[in-house]
Amino acid sequence: MKKSTLLVLVITFIATSTQTADAQYDFSEDLYYDHPFTYEMGASLAIMNCFTDLGGKKDIGQNHFNDFVLSNTEFSGSIFFSANYKNAISLRVEGTLGKVTASDNSLEDIKPTTYGRYERNLSFKSTITEVMLAVEIHPLFFKKYKEGKKLPRFSPYLVGGIGFFSFNPKALLNGKWVELKPLSTEGQGFIEYPDRKPYKLKQFNFPLGAGIKYKLTPLYTISFECVSRILNTDYLDDVSTEYIDQSLFAKYFVGENLTNALLLNDRQKEINPAHVTNVGWQRGNSASNDSYFTFNLKMSFVF
Numbered sequence: 001m002k003k004s005t006l007l008v009l010v011i012t013f014i015a016t017s018t019q020t021a022d023a024q025y026d027f028s029e030d031l032y033y034d035h036p037f038t039y040e041m042g043a044s045l046a047i048m049n050c051f052t053d054l055g056g057k058k059d060i061g062q063n064h065f066n067d068f069v070l071s072n073t074e075f076s077g078s079i080f081f082s083a084n085y086k087n088a089i090s091l092r093v094e095g096t097l098g099k100v101t102a103s104d105n106s107l108e109d110i111k112p113t114t115y116g117r118y119e120r121n122l123s124f125k126s127t128i129t130e131v132m133l134a135v136e137i138h139p140l141f142f143k144k145y146k147e148g149k150k151l152p153r154f155s156p157y158l159v160g161g162i163g164f165f166s167f168n169p170k171a172l173l174n175g176k177w178v179e180l181k182p183l184s185t186e187g188q189g190f191i192e193y194p195d196r197k198p199y200k201l202k203q204f205n206f207p208l209g210a211g212i213k214y215k216l217t218p219l220y221t222i223s224f225e226c227v228s229r230i231l232n233t234d235y236l237d238d239v240s241t242e243y244i245d246q247s248l249f250a251k252y253f254v255g256e257n258l259t260n261a262l263l264l265n266d267r268q269k270e271i272n273p274a275h276v277t278n279v280g281w282q283r284g285n286s287a288s289n290d291s292y293f294t295f296n297l298k299m300s301f302v303f
Contacts (some may be wrong), residue, residue: 019041025301038087039083040082040084040223040301046075049072051292053285053290054103075097076097076099080093088137089156095130096132100292102123103122103124104122117286120268124239126236127168129166132163133161137155137159138213139158143157147278150223159207166201169235172249184261185242186241204232206230208227210225219301227293229292229293235290237281238267243265244265249262
């Protein structure tokens, strides 16, 4: 190839690259709403925690941030796609995978103040899979900006929507994780307790939260977000109401399921072998449903 031909190709490449970079800069940094719709695709690294009947802090369980236990925090992650209208409103589809856990054992250091919740000695873990359809509202971008004026790099926002999630509470027994729902630990599905229906392991939830987004470059954004999920169940941890008559388990179960139901319905004898639990004593608090929440660090690509 002649040097003159190579030189022409190099100059052409540089000119084309410069025009492309300028176009990207003009589109993002001096956005005049010539293109009202933009799209984002990205992923997040998050931590997940929960508020259930188990664990918590001193006094009576509150089932909100007064009962936050850092040691229950687990890692989670998500992928998402968003369609944005004038940077003010976004419609997001997001898939999340995580885990929640809680244990009354976490109350050991403050057991005299927990009204018997430490002695209850229950625990659980569950994998969470979730698909969420959410709307983001960015208040700063409802303001009309003059042509040529750069838009804010920071954007606080609110987020809310509807989700569909699955869970499956398990408890550790003799070194083995045992599924709790099939054991009807509180008499769910027993004719003796007609008000206690079996709970579903796949349900709708209602995400609600807030965040702040920052434009790193014309093509990349980073966000920090906290989202709580409002649930329609108090059985995320398989604990909700009162102890039942343990003799009923033999009516519905045999073999390993019977043994597991008897051992996991009431675990107070593991701490105090002389303890006797009466039918109807409080096992959980059905006055409020469980919930779980995430703190997300999100990275997205704008196109």
